[in-house]
Amino acid sequence: MSVKRKIYINVMRIFMWVCIGLTAVLTLFLIGYVLIQGIPNITWELLSTKPSYLSGRIGILPDILNTLYVILATLIIVIPLGVGAAIYLTEYAKNKKVVGIIEYASETLSGIPSIIYGLVGMLFFCRFCGLQTSLLSGSLTLVIMNLPTVMRTTQESLKTVPQSYREGAFGLGAGKWRVIRTVVLPGCVDGVITGCILSVGRILGESAALLFTAGFAHALSGLFEGLGNSGATLTVALYFYAKEEGEFGVAFAIAAILMVLTVIINLAATLTQRHFQKRRRI
Amino acid sequence: MGLITVGFVLLITVYLVISGIPAIGEIGIINFLFGTKWASTASEPSFGILPFILTSIYGTAGAIIIGVPIGFMSSVYLAKMANKKVKTVIENAVSLLAGIPSVVYGLVGMMVLVPGIRKIFHIPDGASLFAAIIVLSVMILPSIIKVSLTALEAVPKDYEDASLALGATPVETYFRVSVPAAKSGIAAAVVLGVGRAIGEAMAVMMVAGNAPNMPSLFGSVRFLTTAVASEMSYSAGLQRQVLFSIALVLFLFIMLINAALNFFLKREKVK
Numbered sequence: 001m002s003v004k005r006k007i008y009i010n011v012m013r014i015f016m017w018v019c020i021g022l023t024a025v026l027t028l029f030l031i032g033y034v035l036i037q038g039i040p041n042i043t044w045e046l047l048s049t050k051p052s053y054l055s056g057r058i059g060i061l062p063d064i065l066n067t068l069y070v071i072l073a074t075l076i077i078v079i080p081l082g083v084g085a086a087i088y089l090t091e092y093a094k095n096k097k098v099v100g101i102i103e104y105a106s107e108t109l110s111g112i113p114s115i116i117y118g119l120v121g122m123l124f125f126c127r128f129c130g131l132q133t134s135l136l137s138g139s140l141t142l143v144i145m146n147l148p149t150v151m152r153t154t155q156e157s158l159k160t161v162p163q164s165y166r167e168g169a170f171g172l173g174a175g176k177w178r179v180i181r182t183v184v185l186p187g188c189v190d191g192v193i194t195g196c197i198l199s200v201g202r203i204l205g206e207s208a209a210l211l212f213t214a215g216f217a218h219a220l221s222g223l224f225e226g227l228g229n230s231g232a233t234l235t236v237a238l239y240f241y242a243k244e245e246g247e248f249g250v251a252f253a254i255a256a257i258l259m260v261l262t263v264i265i266n267l268a269a270t271l272t273q274r275h276f277q278k279r280r281r282i
Numbered sequence: 283m284g285l286i287t288v289g290f291v292l293l294i295t296v297y298l299v300i301s302g303i304p305a306i307g308e309i310g311i312i313n314f315l316f317g318t319k320w321a322s323t324a325s326e327p328s329f330g331i332l333p334f335i336l337t338s339i340y341g342t343a344g345a346i347i348i349g350v351p352i353g354f355m356s357s358v359y360l361a362k363m364a365n366k367k368v369k370t371v372i373e374n375a376v377s378l379l380a381g382i383p384s385v386v387y388g389l390v391g392m393m394v395l396v397p398g399i400r401k402i403f404h405i406p407d408g409a410s411l412f413a414a415i416i417v418l419s420v421m422i423l424p425s426i427i428k429v430s431l432t433a434l435e436a437v438p439k440d441y442e443d444a445s446l447a448l449g450a451t452p453v454e455t456y457f458r459v460s461v462p463a464a465k466s467g468i469a470a471a472v473v474l475g476v477g478r479a480i481g482e483a484m485a486v487m488m489v490a491g492n493a494p495n496m497p498s499l500f501g502s503v504r505f506l507t508t509a510v511a512s513e514m515s516y517s518a519g520l521q522r523q524v525l526f527s528i529a530l531v532l533f534l535f536i537m538l539i540n541a542a543l544n545f546f547l548k549r550e551k552v553k
Contacts, residue, residue: 008453009454023423026420034386116532123301147287205383207384255389262381
């Protein structure tokens, strides 16, 4: 083997090792650093109270609740829309052109940066629809953001429902809607669930779109009352505490919580996928 | 139902165009796009967004220059050389990396990177274009690794077997046969990275310093996204309209990138 080839091979090999090493070290460092800085700052008081200027106390309970409200409200709206759209696209739509346009539109939607969603959400939901800066307008903005995700995962799993199931049901005399309801939909539960988990992850991590639509108040309130008011989710609170108030301890505590939640969501996504794959094989 | 999606895209486009055009008309498109001075709150305001456009382009290019080789090499290693255990561990770690909220990246960048840069390069403030580039390149790593991994794994095994049988060593095979075969998938990964880097707002806002200067590597800079985000809360009148115009410019960039992405993905399918 010529020297040149040997050099080429070794250089490439070393380069690859360096890169993969860098990736691994970076990941480990990020996770480790956030956890080490954050976990000592998580106290029960932090988790269970609301901030109070009088006693100089910082609590993130309202932020946790706001995050939950936003996730709930978004999922409730986005699931029917996304699943409906996916069913229409795979089961009903005949016109190839319309399908193409819709798919192109949803691809475009998934590529738009969140700050633009935030702007348009602010203009449309907060101003035009008169919802003000509230968790509800934040959720509605997130609905638009997550629609493509839910639609795509549902569509993928709809495609895996064997055509023969549908034909069998039709052969037994079932109508179109009945076939979809009793045969097709149960077969695509896994897609819907994966879509939900992915959406929850995205909502949890979203900050730019919520900054202008949901605001950053820290009031403690119930679900319906809360939806009408402005409120910060965990990520927005993190940004607020780190950038505006310089409370890095609190910021790192929130970051650690978010990190743990991300791990849980990732695990949940893999587990559901594996669970349904197993069931399908039987 | 499906039409709702189209409706949303139209809604976003229409709203951005409607609210973005008037300000451009008022300032004049040349002054707006190529003006180098941004002084939105001065008594004689001047709205030139060239610094933001250039910063966004430089920042994205920098992130691509650092992020793509690392991500690409990692994915070649993962796809071809790593044993199964290493591969699963790193793949999981990478998808975790993809799920971490951008503010967390921003926070770590603010606490580690910014002071680090200040010390190493002896500059008064570490919040700079350089810090933003590094944060962005870490943020685009997961998408680059994932997409190029998928492309590399889709290369037919026969190609590699044939190359090995002709006497090429494994490493040569990976880089001279597998990589060219997965070319358009890898191109799609790069474009996806560009899209993610140019659209990122929060993490960049926390590390870039946000002064509307012309871009310089160690100076405080403002991106298109952060220009919108940082003045939105207190803007009014023409200043607010200008922010929408900036968003419109950003939107046009993203549309271009999307078109490029579609082009590469289509080519992949045709093959």
